[in-house]
Each structure stands twice: as structure tokens, then as C-alpha cells.
Amino acid sequence: MLALQLTITGLQTGALYALTAVGFSLIFGSTRIFHFAHGATFIIAAYLFYYMNVSGYGLIAGIAAATAGAIAFGLLLNRFVYVPIQRDEGSFFTVFVASFGIGIVVQNVVGMIFGRGYVTVSTPLSFSVEIMEGLYVAPIAWISMLCAAVFFGILWGFLKYSQMGKALRALADNPELVRVFGLNPRFIAASAFTIGSILVVPAAIISGATSGLNPAMGHHVMLISLAATIVGGIGSVPGTLLAGLALGLAESLALLYVDSQWTEAVTFAILFLFIIIRPSGLLGRSAAH
Amino acid sequence: MSKSVVLAAHNITAGYGGHPAINDISVELREDEVLCLIGHNGAGKSTLMKCLFGLLASEAGSITIDGEETTKETARQVADRGVAMVPEGRGVFPSLSVRDIFSLGMHAAGIPKKERADRVDWVLDILPAIKEFMNRPAGTLSGGQQQMVSIGRALLNRPRILLMDEPSIGLAPKLFQDLLAPIRALQQREKLSILLVEQNVREALKISDRAVVMKSGSMIWEGMPEELHDNERLMELY
Ligand SMILES: Nc1ncnc2c1ncn2[C@@H]1O[C@H](COP(=O)(O)OP(=O)(O)OP(=O)(O)O)[C@@H](O)[C@H]1O
Ligand SMILES: [Mg+2]
Numbered sequence: 001m002l003a004l005q006l007t008i009t010g011l012q013t014g015a016l017y018a019l020t021a022v023g024f025s026l027i028f029g030s031t032r033i034f035h036f037a038h039g040a041t042f043i044i045a046a047y048l049f050y051y052m053n054v055s056g057y058g059l060i061a062g063i064a065a066a067t068a069g070a071i072a073f074g075l076l077l078n079r080f081v082y083v084p085i086q087r088d089e090g091s092f093f094t095v096f097v098a099s100f101g102i103g104i105v106v107q108n109v110v111g112m113i114f115g116r117g118y119v120t121v122s123t124p125l126s127f128s129v130e131i132m133e134g135l136y137v138a139p140i141a142w143i144s145m146l147c148a149a150v151f152f153g154i155l156w157g158f159l160k161y162s163q164m165g166k167a168l169r170a171l172a173d174n175p176e177l178v179r180v181f182g183l184n185p186r187f188i189a190a191s192a193f194t195i196g197s198i199l200v201v202p203a204a205i206i207s208g209a210t211s212g213l214n215p216a217m218g219h220h221v222m223l224i225s226l227a228a229t230i231v232g233g234i235g236s237v238p239g240t241l242l243a244g245l246a247l248g249l250a251e252s253l254a255l256l257y258v259d260s261q262w263t264e265a266v267t268f269a270i271l272f273l274f275i276i277i278r279p280s281g282l283l284g285r286s287a288a289h
Numbered sequence: 290m291s292k293s294v295v296l297a298a299h300n301i302t303a304g305y306g307g308h309p310a311i312n313d314i315s316v317e318l319r320e321d322e323v324l325c326l327i328g329h330n331g332a333g334k335s336t337l338m339k340c341l342f343g344l345l346a347s348e349a350g351s352i353t354i355d356g357e358e359t360t361k362e363t364a365r366q367v368a369d370r371g372v373a374m375v376p377e378g379r380g381v382f383p384s385l386s387v388r389d390i391f392s393l394g395m396h397a398a399g400i401p402k403k404e405r406a407d408r409v410d411w412v413l414d415i416l417p418a419i420k421e422f423m424n425r426p427a428g429t430l431s432g433g434q435q436q437m438v439s440i441g442r443a444l445l446n447r448p449r450i451l452l453m454d455e456p457s458i459g460l461a462p463k464l465f466q467d468l469l470a471p472i473r474a475l476q477q478r479e480k481l482s483i484l485l486v487e488q489n490v491r492e493a494l495k496i497s498d499r500a501v502v503m504k505s506g507s508m509i510w511e512g513m514p515e516e517l518h519d520n521e522r523l524m525e526l527y
Contacts, residue, residue: 181397
């Protein structure tokens with residue numbers, strides 16, 4: 001029964017990891033920008049939702065604020081940090097350091113405003129109910145999984161059938177050729193940031209309503225996103241999705257054997273295993289990049 | 290009666306990171322002609338073409354299309370004036386299918402949805418070999434097949450002015466001849482203007498009306514293809 005309990009918890013966590021990681025993977029895959037501040041997007045969305053909630057604006061306004069905040073942060077960062085760095089032929093490393101620094105700033109500012117401790121948004125859906133003897137599941141767990149399924153369904157259709165979806169893959173393949181086609185690479189990159197940032201929102205909101213938030217969570221979110229992107233295969237959205245789910249499950253099931261403080265170590269162990277055994281990831285193309 | 294000039298570079302200087310790759314280049318492409326641009330590797334042919342298409346900003350000089358200045362326009366704007374480019378090297382996105390590449394190209398060019406199927410049929414008439422691999426990811430095609438797709442994609446825009454940078458790369462000589470014939474026929478039927486950069490000089494000159502030769506970023510010769518046909522003359526110039 002414990003294993004089943006942990007599997008369900010793991011799937012819930014994994015669904016949220018998958019959403020966040022796919023957002024990062026989509027941005028990195030199409031623009032080659034190492035958006036380390038993706039974790040900060042998560043923090044901003046989560047705390048905006050929390051703020052709207054404690055201020056009594058209600059659920060819909062909270063979701064709207066979190067979404068708007070996430071998109072605005074992603075777009076502004078792209079426009080005022082990444083684009084200028086790239087225009088000056090800034091290296092991968094410059095982008096990384098800038099992005100990392102902004103993540104820290106966001107963490108500190110949020111910490112100043114809301115405090116460094118844990119906060120939670122409690123909803124009637126957050127409380128576990130016994131669905132079978134000895135098996136406790138909160139309704140929000142099902143909501144997470146459903147939410148992830150819906151988002152991935154929409155994303156899949158979008159990437160496969162819309163022209164922007166094709167343009168995102170085109171940008172990943174060859175940015176120079178995108179211009180020859182008469183498309184604007186900047187606009188496509190901005191779209192990648194918009195979509196990638198939106199994908200963080202459900203995870204941010206649901207985390208706030210389940211495990212709770214603290215300003216330093218961005219690092220964990222980033223670690224998971226990065227691990228899932230590498231384990232799934234860089235540039236592969238389905239691979240990242242699977243890897244996110246698997247990492248959530250592994251973290252949860254590891255509790256059968258180890259103490260909860262080791263969950264990050266489990267993530268790292270899986271990451272290193274893949275780097276050594278299968279560097280191209282689950283569904284990645286050849287490692288030559 | 291001389292034909293009117295559709296695309297012109299006036300004293301263009303351009304390069305990368307402050308080092309000019311082309312110097313004070315002037316060239317005119319006229320209506321209903323194939324102009325062949327030849328020169329050594331690194332002579333600056335591709336650089337000139339990128340300037341003409343709005344992919345690279347020039348440091349000095351100006352560019353005009355139909356007499357209107359386009360020096361500062363983006364590739365998007367130049368394309369809207371009826372210009373299409375077949376770039377050097379692989380002109381396809383490896384992870385997209387040929388069908389998707391065509392539809393993305395037409396979407397980018399703002400071609401109305403209801404016209405798109407007809408356009409594709411029209412291109413498949415000119416390059417029928419593409420029919421065989423419409424649904425395959427372009428990355429799985431041979432170099433020659435990719436080149437056909439790249440040319441087909443440019444033709445979908447039904448350009449008045451076509452810039453082709455070494456379309457023969459990756460094509461068997463026989464295939465290249467087979468490709469040039471329908472393009473020349475199309476050019477004559479529709480009175481297209483084509484700027485053709487080619488290493489495969491002999492074949493290219495056969496379908497050209499005029500030729501220019503570049504060396505080390507400068508224009509060194511301009512004239513009729515017949516004058517270049519005898520090898521000695523070419524040798525001299527290079
Ligand atoms: N992206 C670039 N960055 C820096 N220098 C470049 C770049 N592209 C070309 N060059 C330089 O500009 C010069 C002209 O190059 P260009 O590509 O225009 O030559 P080309 O005539 O097209 O040669 P090829 O026949 O080999 O295609 C060369 O000296 C080349 O080294
Ligand atoms: Mg060239």
C-alpha cells in the first residue's frame with residue numbers, strides 16, 4: 001500500500017516536474033539560451049498566486065496574475081538581457097551567469113517581501129481523503145495529473161500543427177535560414193519564452209497549494225528541469241516529459257529505501273547515470289551538438 | 290532596346306566584424322535575364338548576395354529594387370518585393386518534413402491559404418522528383434534532394450527575382466543539368482530575373498545571358514558568357 005501511495009504522489013510530483021521541465025527544454029531547444037532563471041519564473045508565478053489568494057482576489061484572478069507575471073518576466077528577460085548579450089556575440093557562459101544572477105535577485109526580492117520561510121495556499125482540495133484503506137490522496141493530485149495531460153495535449157497539437165510550432169523547430173535547426181524564409185527569429189524566440197513560461201504556471205500554483213513555497217525553491221525547480229532536459233534528450237519534448245515524470249516517481253519511490261533528505265541526491269544519481277551511459281538521453285538524437 | 294534594371298547594388302562595401310569582405314561593388318540585374326556571378330572561394334559572392342537580400346547590413350553604398358532604395362530593408366521586406374533566395378548549403382530544416390517546409394515558407398511569405406495547394410502543385414510540376422519524398426523529414430534526404438527542396442521552396446513564392454547561391458552543390462552533374470533546364474524554361478516563360486552564383490561555371494554559363502567575375506571582394510570583369518567560354522580567358526581572370 002505504501003508503494004501505491006508513493007507512486008501516486010510520485011506521479012503528481014512528476015506531472016508538475018514534467019510541465020516545468022518541458023518549458024525549459026522548449027526554450028533551450030529552440031533558442032539555445034540557457035534560461036537558468038526559469039526557476040525564478042516559477043517563484044514569481046507561485047508568489048503572485050499566493051499574494052492574490054491571501055489578498056482575497058480569488059482563484060481566477062490568482063491564475064491570471066500568475067500567468068501574466070510569468071509571461072512578462074520571461075519576455076522582459078529575453079528582450080533586455082538575452083537579446084543584448086547575443087547581439088554582442090556574448091557566449092553561452094555570459095548568458096548563464098546573467099541568468100543565474102537574475103535568479104538570485106528574484107529569490108532575494110521575493111524573500112524580502114514574503115519572508116524566507118514556507119508559505120502555503122490551502123484550498124479545500126489540498127486535504128487528503130482516504131480513497132481506499134490506507135491510501136490517502138488529495139483531490140489536487142488528480143487535478144495536477146489532469147492539468148498536465150491537458151497542457152501536454154494542447155502543446156503537442158500546437159507543435160505539430162501550427163506554423164509557430166514548425167517555426168520553433170526551424171529556429172532550433174537553423175536560425176540563419178529562418179531569416180532566409182522571411183521569418184523573424186526574434187519573434188519566434190519571444191514565442192518560445194511565452195510558451196515556456198506559461199508551462200511553469202500550473203506547476204507553480206499547484207506546488208503552492210500542496211507542498212508549499214519558499215523563495216529558494218527556484219533552484220530545485222531548475223535542477224529538475226535541467227536533469228529532465230538532459231535525461232530526456234536535449235531538444236526532445238516527449239523525452240523531457242517522460243524524464244520529468246520518471247524523476248518525480250523516482251524521488252517518491254526512493255522514500256521506500258532512503259530518507260527524504262536524499263531526494264535531490266536521487267535526481268543527481270539518475271542524471272549522472274544518463275550522462276555516463278546514454279549521453280543523448282532517452283529520446284535524444286545523436287549527442288553531436 | 291535595353292532591358293530595365295530590377296535589382297542593383299551601387300558601390301556596396303560590406304563584411305563581418307569590421308573586415309570588409311566585398312569592396313565598392315556595383316552590379317545590375319535586369320529584367321528577364323540570368324546573370325552568372327563567378328569567382329574563387331572567398332571572393333565575396335555569398336556576402337554580396339546576403340546584402341542584396343537584406344540578410345547582411347552594408348557599410349557603404351546602396352541597393353535598389355525597381356529603382357526604390359532597399360538598403361536598410363530586412364529580408365522579410367525584400368521578399369515582399371518579389372525576391373526569393375536559395376541560400377548556400379543546406380537550405381532546409383532537417384527536423385521538418387518537406388511538406389512542412391513548404392507550408393512554413395508560404396506562411397512566412399503571406400500566401401493565402403486557399404492558394405497554397407496550387408502553388409505546391411505548380412512547383413511539383415517543375416521539380417517532379419520532390420513528389421517522392423514530400424512527407425519525409427528533410428534531414429533524411431540526400432544533399433541533392435535537399436537542394437531541390439530548397440529551390441522548390443524559393444519558387445513557391447513565385448518570385449520575380451531569384452537569387453541562387455551555388456544550387457549545384459551536392460547535385461550530380463547530370464542532375465544539375467536536368468535542374469537547370471526547367472529553371473531556364475520557367476525563367477523565359479515568366480520573364481524572371483535570376484542571379485546565379487556557381488562554381489560549376491561551364492553549365493551555368495550555358496543558361497546565362499551575362500556574366501560577372503569577382504576576385505578578393507572586387508568586381509573584375511563583366512561581359513557575355515561566350516567570351517568566357519574559352520577556358521583561357523577564364524584562367525586569365527581568376
Ligand atoms: N560569417 C562570416 N564571418 C566572418 N567572415 C566571413 C563570414 N562569411 C564569410 N566570411 C569571409 O568573407 C569573405 C567572403 O566570403 P564569401 O562567403 O562571400 O565568399 P564566396 O565567394 O561565397 O566563397 P565560396 O565560393 O567559397 O562560397 C571570406 O574571406 C570569408 O572568410
Ligand atoms: Mg559562397
